Amino acid sequence: MRAKMLLTLTAIAFPGCDVPNFGPVSIANLRVGPGITPEYSWDGGNIDQLRVWRVNDATQLTDSVVWSVRWNNDGFLESPIRHGNPPRNARESVRVEPMLTAGVTYEVWVRAPGLFEGSGLTKRFTPP
Secondary structure: OHHHHHHHHHHHHOOOOOEOOOEOOOOEEEEEOOOOOOEEEEEOOOEOEEEEEEEOOOOOOEEEEEEEEEEOOOOOEOOOEEOOEOOOOEEEEEEOOOOOOOOOOEEEEEEOOOOOOOOOEEEEEOOO
16 A cells, blocks of 8 residues: 555656656556457556456456466567457466457456556456
8 A cells, every 4th residue: 555655646746757667657548449359458658467357247246367468577568459469578377268259248457567456447348
């Protein structure tokens, strides 16, 4: 919590500046393209992780991760990223569904470098 407050205070005190060794402080406007291999994009800088979950129809809670990529210490991940096709500087940590299922609801999550596991952006979507 203390580190998160420090990052927030740094962002307020020095707007538009990067936090050393972590990249931009914030990301915004997470978008999901159409199809079963959508393109995920966002504004505001690079990320270090992207995960996609299925959403349970009955509970509306996320189930297990179906696709996930992480940076591999060779630069952070730039927008956009295509589902099932990890960038060259990423490692695929989960590959259960390299192609999504039409009509099923999913949730994508992205996190900016240096932020805690519970932070980041999420967006629910259903491929047509």
